[in-house]
Amino acid sequence: MSSETLFRRITDYAHRADPYPLYAELREHGVARQEDGKYLVGTYNEITALLHDPRISSDVRNRTEPDPDLQPVEGLPPAFIGRDDPEHDRLRRLAMRPFGPPHSPGRIDTLLDDIARIAGQLADGLRDKERIDLVEDFAFPLPVTVICDLLGVPAEDIPQVHTWADTVVSGLDFAPGEDPGPRRRAAHEARMAMGLYLGGLAEKRRGRPTDDMLSALANDEGPDGRLTQEELMVTAVLLLIAGHETTVNLITNGMLTLLRNPEALERLRKEPELMPRAVEELLRYEPPVQFLPQRTPLADVEVGGVTIPKGVPLVLVLASGNRDPLRFADPDRFDPARRDNVHFGFGSGVHSCFGAPLARLETQIALTTLINCLDGPRLLEDPPVYRNSPVLRGPRHLPIGQTGR
Amino acid sequence: MQIVVDLNRCQGYAQCVFLAPQVFELHGEEALLYVPTVPEGQDERVLRAAAACPVQAITVGEQAGEGAGVR
Numbered sequence: 001m002s003s004e005t006l007f008r009r010i011t012d013y014a015h016r017a018d019p020y021p022l023y024a025e026l027r028e029h030g031v032a033r034q035e036d037g038k039y040l041v042g043t044y045n046e047i048t049a050l051l052h053d054p055r056i057s058s059d060v061r062n063r064t065e066p067d068p069d070l071q072p073v074e075g076l077p078p079a080f081i082g083r084d085d086p087e088h089d090r091l092r093r094l095a096m097r098p099f100g101p102p103h104s105p106g107r108i109d110t111l112l113d114d115i116a117r118i119a120g121q122l123a124d125g126l127r128d129k130e131r132i133d134l135v136e137d138f139a140f141p142l143p144v145t146v147i148c149d150l151l152g153v154p155a156e157d158i159p160q161v162h163t164w165a166d167t168v169v170s171g172l173d174f175a176p177g178e179d180p181g182p183r184r185r186a187a188h189e190a191r192m193a194m195g196l197y198l199g200g201l202a203e204k205r206r207g208r209p210t211d212d213m214l215s216a217l218a219n220d221e222g223p224d225g226r227l228t229q230e231e232l233m234v235t236a237v238l239l240l241i242a243g244h245e246t247t248v249n250l251i252t253n254g255m256l257t258l259l260r261n262p263e264a265l266e267r268l269r270k271e272p273e274l275m276p277r278a279v280e281e282l283l284r285y286e287p288p289v290q291f292l293p294q295r296t297p298l299a300d301v302e303v304g305g306v307t308i309p310k311g312v313p314l315v316l317v318l319a320s321g322n323r324d325p326l327r328f329a330d331p332d333r334f335d336p337a338r339r340d341n342v343h344f345g346f347g348s349g350v351h352s353c354f355g356a357p358l359a360r361l362e363t364q365i366a367l368t369t370l371i372n373c374l375d376g377p378r379l380l381e382d383p384p385v386y387r388n389s390p391v392l393r394g395p396r397h398l399p400i401g402q403t404g405r
Numbered sequence: 406m407q408i409v410v411d412l413n414r415c416q417g418y419a420q421c422v423f424l425a426p427q428v429f430e431l432h433g434e435e436a437l438l439y440v441p442t443v444p445e446g447q448d449e450r451v452l453r454a455a456a457a458c459p460v461q462a463i464t465v466g467e468q469a470g471e472g473a474g475v476r
Contacts, residue, residue, distance in 0.1 A: 101431040
């Protein structure tokens with residue numbers, strides 16, 4: 001089939017359970033121009049070069065033809081994920097102050113016990129169940145409870161926040177043939193509502209600091225000053241959605257992969273100290289963000305012998321780079337002890353995932369807890385039903401049975 | 406447990422600092438400082454930090470140097 005239709009085929013829901021053969025086809029073609037003018041890149045070295053190239057913008061306002069799916073909300077500035085340096089750097093550093101080094105190096109470490117406690121409570125709830133939905137019963141509530149707690153969102157508001165987050169993410173879906181107008185408008189409204197809500201929470205804390213990140217973002221003044229109210233709103237929305245929609249998939253894909261590879265699961269049961277490396281391998285093998293759809297060259301850029309013109313949509317298929325046989329030996333094999341595993345699970349370069357350390361810790365603790373608590377777990381559906389999004393790819397539900405129950 | 410960081414490779418992603426803040430420290434925005442002999446009780450955190458390094462610059466062993474057992 002023509003390489004010009006690869007993007008259409010990758011985003012087609014029919015390929016959600018196993019897009020990897022399409023990624024192999026993409027790598028065969030190097031840089032693949034699509035029928036609608038998009039450029040797809042799926043080879044490791046080329047993706048690395050582009051992720052570290054300052055001529056590649058993350059700001060979709062640099063597109064020659066505006067992409068209606070990626071428009072910022074009217075009246076709000078884009079969050080740092082959609083900005084370029086130096087603004088990206090300023091906003092990210094301000095958001096980092098209450099989250100990690102150099103200003104708050106111990107923040108994530110102090111969450112360790114909380115994460116283990118929440119994971120333990122959720123796991124206790126699974127013990128006597130014959131049939132578990134890993135997504136609803138474990139993989140979703142764990143990271144959502146942690147991120148809401150970290151930001152300072154009260155527990156009683158989590159269902160509302162979840163509804164907004166789902167609406168925003170479904171706005172990123174690609175559904176050929178459907179009128180995307182209503183979906184897009186709903187996503188913009190949800191983003192705005194979420195921003196106003198989080199901005200309001202921060203406002204309440206101004207002058208009355210509490211222990212959470214919203215309070216720090218509202219009150220702390222560093223060398224870069226402070227976020228404006230609008231910047232605070234979009235930053236908080238970004239952190240909440242990212243902390244909400246990606247770790248769920250990493251944990252779920254993790255359990256799915258371990259149940260498909262029983263010898264790996266058994267090995268981790270015997271050698272729990274291997275878990276950090278197993279999670280890195282998961283990030284390579286089944287990354288929660290499959291591709292980056294919002295890059296744009298600021299000039300004509302040559303890569304892999306092809307000139308990608310200024311202003312066109314550039315899609316970096318991270319999940320394909322992660323399976324590039326020129327970089328990884330036996331790339332389609334899940335090897336929990338893999339060495340030299342420099343994967344794109346969190347991207348690379350200045351935009352590399354802000355929440356990576358939290359996602360790592362949550363997933364390591366989640367999988368260790370599950371391995372210890374589940375009794376003879378087995379997949380009840382394989383492949384499971386997937387969520388719609390080809391970007392934030394993961395099962396909608398993951399039914400698991402336990403023996404002897 | 407001993408650690409060695411290849412500081413030529415280190416790019417200041419600081420993943421190790423998040424995961425083992427008593428062993429790794431950022432000096433300013435990017436320069437990394439670390440304790441080569443891992444303090445007691447920090448082994449698990451150091452293994453997490455080493456696995457997380459996006460440029461795989463951290464080597465962990467029972468003993469650093471030639472012939473060290475690498476984990």
